Amino acid sequence: KKLRGIDVEACDKMLDSMLTTAASNDDFSLSSLVNVMKLEVFVFYQEWKDAIDLVRKAGNVRLFLPSFFVSVRYTFLEALTYLKAAESASGWKKRQMKKCA
Structure with missing residues (x-):
């Protein structure tokens, strides 16, 4: 980001x-x-820990998104976040994150 x-x-x-x-x-x-x-910013800069914290803190935001496109985009970003966070996790936490994705 600094560069x-x-x-x-x-x-x-x-x-x-x-x-x-x-x-x-x-x-x-x-x-x-x-x-x-x-x-989107966290995923773009590959900050998976911050992204997974945001997903968990935000809850189910799909209920309040105004359009279908944004909802699908959020679902894709959420799944990508869980999969990338699962790569660095180990054991049962890895399986749990893959299941969430």
Whole structure:
């Protein structure tokens, strides 16, 4: 990220402020879209641990996504996250993550 000249902290603060605003207004569709955007960033930069934490914390966001395309995209990213996280896990945790994918 540093090589590409991206200010990571500013982007994280922006997404976190959008998520805070959505939570304070009880806007579940906006919070689910922000979670999808954050998941896309984590997958793009291959930060699998952060991505799996986000997936588990966000819960089932498919209920609040506005379109079918975004829902399918989230499902793909979620499965990819579980599969990549399972590669670094071992034992029963690996089997559990593959089952979730």
